[in-house]
Amino acid sequence: MSSPHPVRATAEGRRLAEIADGVAWRRWGPYLGERQWGTVREDYSAEGDAWGSFPHDHARSRAYRWGEDGLAGFCDDQQRWCLGVALWNGRDPILKERLFGLANGEGNHGEDVKEVYHYADATPTHSYNRFVYRYPLAAFPYAELTAVNARRGRDEPEYELPDTGVLEGGAFVDVTVEYAKAGPEDLLMRVSLRNAGAAPARLHVLPQLWARNTWSWAGDAERPSAGRTSMEAASAKRAWISPASDGSVLAQRPEMPARRLSIDRAVPWRFTENDTNRPLLFGEEAEGPFKDGINALVVEGREDAVTGSGSKVAAHAVLTLPPGGEAVLRLRFRPAADAARPFADFDATMGLRRHEADAFFAALQEGIADPAARAVHRQAVAGLLWSKQVYIFDVPVWLKGDPVNPPPPASRRRGRNADWEHLTNADVILMPDKWEYPWYAAWDLAFHCVAMAPVDGAFAKDQLLLLLRPWYQHPNGQLPAYEWNFGDVNPPVHAWAAFRVFEIDRATTGVADTAFLERILHKLMLNFTWWVNQKDAGGRNIFQGGFLGLDNIGPFNRSEPVPDGGIIDQADGTAWMAMYALNLLRIALELAQVNRAYEDIATKFFEHFMAIAGAMAHIGADGVSLWDDADGFFYDTLRQPDGHHVPLRLRSMVGLIPIFAVEVLDESVFAKLPDFTRRLRWLLKFRPELAALVSRWNERGEGERHLLSLLRGSRLKRLLRRALSETEFLSDFGLRSLSKAHGAEPFILDRGGARYTVEYTPGESTSGLFGGNSNWRGPVWMPLNFLLIDALRQFHSYYGPEFTVECPVGSGTMLDLGEVADELARRLARLFVGEGGGRPAALARAAARGGVVEKHGLFHEYFHGDTGEGLGASHQTGWTALVANLLMRRAP
Template sequence: MTAEHQRLTVNAKKPVPLEQWGPYLSERQWGTVREDYSLYGDAWNYFPHDHASCRVYKWGEDGLAGISDYFQNLCFAVALWNGKDPILKERLFGLTNSEGNHGEDVKELYYYLDNVPTHYYMQFLYKYPQQEYPYNKLLSKNRKRSKAETEYELLDTGIFNNNEYFDVYITYAKQGPQDIFIKIDVKNRYHKAAEATVLPTLWFHNRWGEGGDEKKPSITYNNKSSVIAEHERLGKYYFYFQPADSWFFTENETNKEKVMHLPNETPFVKDAFHRAIINGENVEALHKKKSGTKFAPVYKLHVPAGETKTIYCRLSKSALDTPFGHGAEDIFKTRKEEADIFYRSILKSDPQSDLFQVQRQALAGLLWSKQYYRYDVEKWLTVPDGLSPIHPNRNQGRNHLWQHVKNQDIIAMPDKWEYPWYAAWDLAFHCIPMALVDANFAKHQLLLIMREWYMKPDGQIPSYEWNFSDVNPPVHAWAVMQVYRIEKEKTGKGDIVFLKRIFQKLIINFTWWINRKDVRGNNIFEGGFLGLDNIGVFNRSHYFTPEMKLEQADCTGWMGMYALNMMDIALEIAVEDIGFEDAGTKFFEHFVLIAEALNEHTMWNTEDKFFYDILNLPGEAPMPLRIQSIVGLTSLFAVSIIERNTLDKLKDFTKRVTWFESYRKKNKRFWPNEERGDREKILLSLVPREKLTYLLEKMLNEDHFLSPGGIRALSKYHEANPYSVTLGGIDHTIQYDPGDSTSDIFGGNSNWRGPVWMPINYLIIQSIRKYGKFYGESVMVEYPTGSGKKLNLEEVADELTQRVISLFEKNEYNERRYNGDYNWFYKQKGNENLVLFYEYFHGDSGTGLGANHQTGWTALIADLINSLTHKKTAVAAPLSLFEEAEVNVERLTPNV
């Protein structure tokens, strides 16, 4: 057992399997719904980036490469100044939804280099230009570009062309759960010496300003190299720092003069450090102040060309005479070695290979994206923020139906800048790669989203904070089984208690879907948006007349998948607890009815051999919307194999299945399962074999869905053949867009038209592999279509996996496909191993698009690489004390 696994074993026994300290600080709190108290819900403009440095947040904090305790009382992050910028670099900058041609986008270069689940070792890299940061240029250029043009990125500005920048490495190494070493390395990449100002900043989140009985905490001068931070719930912490040029105290209070045009009571406000460093204001006063709620030592560094200057800090519960003894650097070395051993134990690729680094950085980003999230909707709707009064309209505004939501948890976010809030279906995908490194936290997250302070009393799961009432695909039962099986494979034992706990909650959610989204009671579902921005000719959440009904092939497919997943969970439990056998039968029979509706309804187009949404208009025949998109491929996801030994153990279930099959076949009704001749397995799927081959023929066609980097969201067929429909005298058209969508159907950052999406590809690969395990050599298809090359379906799954992996791996020119036109930068010395994980990828070139740190669902690449690496080929490392059967964690800790 590795040292990290030992720590995880300790955490697994806690009610919440978490460390008290971690990377729980957001990278953007401004522009979020939680901080929006505007009349009409204009979150981006109500709390803009310009206010972030001087205005107090109400619901959370943000910072650069920061950490906090898990209730975000006390925070630490790094602030930088290059001597030229108009503001301190305290947090990440990006464009709002209205400022860019493709909407929200961070305009920074930063990388999550390393992390482990307990956060005993973490490393972050920020690339800081030495010339003035081009804030205005990024804004003006992107505002002028059309949707048909690419975004204007930071690397396009030329500011990095001559390596005139600093590599700022922020590394954390824990001595213990409440004792954290911090190392800040500032490396000058330029050929001339340069100046950098660094402020390692400690501050308290302002809860005392909310009223109530919250006692104001304090950070107090202790001596010239330490301060004491005291909080009534957190207790006392010591913050140690090496000799500095100066140090500043201020208060985490709003600069009323700047924000509200009212006089400040004192100069000690949130942006006091910014004004002192840049404008020279109140420097002496800030230095002489002996306490506050925000503190930073100030280091003015002269960094010679090519060299590195290092700053050490330490945050600890202990009073120490020599916080940076001779072993200070050893703690970083030790924790790095432990991290190396941990990842060698769970990843199957060669540790010396590039793909191993891709996996490790994917998982590091996933772990860095854990974030403290606090949102009390009732309080948010009724209590003002101190700037704006509560208008009566607010009671009928955004999320007003979700006043039961009382969130205050650490959650795996999609991305801590573009998506600094949870999204329900994203979270389900996050939990799969999370299970590779920390199965207990993955299980906790899936249970959390089902808890009563998240799930609505009627069973609906909150979608995401911009609109909790939007509907995302019901993938949570599927994710539950994925996480369960990953843990069972690793440990040899499945967590049946976890399945039982979450099964009860999933039943409530499944019932909500049946009651709310099957309006006609015919097992054809109408989910609306389903997280698929811009995939249709119009917004599927908003119909044009009350009489119009859209029966959705994808929603029906998702529900077929949901029923099968629930059956799988019930049967897995029933093998140990027969009381769940009836539930397995219930979901099996429901699946049969959904399969019948999908296949016998008009959704299957016999001419195109594809599933389509059906639009029902008053007095007219049902109209198939003949758009060849992932809407028609979701039916592939509902597939399950029941092993004969399971059937032998569950006699009542087997008896009912046998009777149901006999009854339906005798009455010439649809039957969705196939049985292997050796009677060892039964296949249940929404798609019969004949339709499966038709769908695969299109999906594996490079002129349709198959791209060099995976399966496209929309068929390339629609590039030359746009699809149009006229409704109410208005023409609606959809055309293949390989990159960002050129349509505004679902907002400025709607992107589902043509790119390759990791979660959809992961689902497709998993499903095709399952079909392959059942059919073996009896089903062979052309891959690619028209090539004449025949493969079985497991081989097809491997080939699709390799295409997705090819987005990340280096080619013969040491270029990664997703880097596109920016490979020149990532081929430079020192940048060769930096990996980004985009939200989606160009449908033709594979260039990364959207959020460039989407190490939520894009971290699935780590599991895909594992799935293709069947035998570990690691170069044997020398035997060390880290690899003993039972590692003594205390013995590994240097004496500092």
């Protein structure tokens, strides 16, 4: 076994180790959502219009059924108590309690958050977290942002907060919210404010504590009267917060010990209830106070909107900051039994946790010499850690409805997620983006875990196992795809991620967690079988899959019936399954070295891979190949009802995905596993037509290794000639998702009386497919670039330095495949780490709009195929955090 990584010797590393011994360092964290409104969970409409049925304008007044959201929030792992901050500049129509953005139908490129904020720092146990937010001192331009984006078309850029001019001249306050832990249950909250303008700024700052509403849905919780104590309220099955004699507030709810919130100054506490304002929203009679009571008091001056105790409270500080002036509020939320003075050790503890965070990252970044790269790495990890969210969704209850509310419409039983009645989720999960994608997605989560593994391998492993638990995985073996349609299909990358996480964890801890691999393998075998049974329409080892997370990459929606009939045999769907078989083979071989019983399973997946490889190369009854030898590329093929096949000669990332299906096996594997070796050699001897396809099995490669791949060396070189051409896929910032050649020569398909056109679109989507909120017709996407780099390094470990390709094509520079992988990694890193002191290309738009990003960058969903400008969801540190892995790998 290898030696443990130096991070384990740091204070934060020791806390991570203590979690395995039962110390609850992860119980509290940045798990509060950033957008609960406009989600499927909160949608009870007949039409399934999640955005319209619960809009932003309802969020301040309407209690959520399945979760909570807030600004710079922290909560426990069951989201029973939530902390956050609210702000008011004296001009806004509402309190700033949550991030504002446009619904999917409002933005000219789909849903879009319209705020300036950054995840500045975080540690894996959340012993220290920092969030920064820029709040305008002018009235927040809600109406302007909505109206201007509504007028803009898909061919125009999004209209952002800096474009409105409200931040010009420093007319804003920078708000920094820090959390630190004195112990697993002892939370310190520090709110720092800096007036960046030339005039004094008067600001209402309201740190808030509230309970998730769990009492309004069953009808068995009595609302306590104003004179009742919090203990009596707790016995009535409600959370309750009430003033304490020492100036703090006492927070209680039935299922956990009482807690106390203290603040370091004498300010009034404002209480209300986390209950829906039914008179305002629905014209019904109901007794207040309501969720929007503090908003009504501060903004409207309504003293009757608040009360003397409740399930939501804010400490109301009114501050005047001189030009350039600063102010600090300190709060502590801890068990009520702790009688020590709350602020005696506050500053020392906060400072110590910052220092320990520095030490943790210094150890983690060992070998990254460039300070700019270290800063990017740290912020990528911070964004990943801040993107954890408590995700609660009980689909059976959601389908059936709650006793005290009207039953859901009958259409719900025939609509979205109706076939997922087993799914009951209440866990902390890594989100793709806590505002634009505040729900888990299967393939996103796999990439998140690979990015998380060097930081917190135990959490990464737990996340991968979570989706395989019986209350997530469908009884038929399918994994839930994403909240908008759990029954859709994402690329099957779970096994790839599991083995990569296993390898990273082994290198970090010095221990091979084969028990984790066993648990993964058994459940993924069910999922693999589901794929074979459900997505191979002809039983030919050619797979369909659907859109496979690539949204609008094709001429039409691949998840819907083909216009005028037919079936699409997918090059990417088939390649993903070949990769899946190899990933499961690799896991089985790892386990077989500990338990020989897994040799049979390894043999099974070797045979599956061989069958798929043969099918992709037209060994089958219809003799049709997904490989086009004239073009040197893989294409989807449209299989028409009359049996004819029409290749869809669209050069996209779909045709490069077959490169991902590669595995290199050491000669030692064959020596240790004779049964597997015997079957493998029999198959290769008696099925020479298959053996000839799988990259020269009869020759040993560099270091006596053996290669399993869909591609022989000649085909790999032909594919890479497309991929590494700057007139096709290769950009200064990684590989584009569509060949640039389709800018001059769009792909055109006439079908069913309609014409379908796909042209190179390097920036935002101009297609309405999937709402137009993401684009695979040209931009650079981090996850598939990462997979290609991973695959090229596998190929290089077999072929060695003698196997070279021209990179870029036409340059005359010959590189081996390891050097090509390094070059692609360098180009991707250029998105974030500028060369020669320049500003990284991904921040170009922000720089042109006033430089509001400053030292904190953004981690976008995807990037412009020519300029590298960040596009799509702006805080998708989920899979874009993979840049951290690339920076660590590139370190000398």
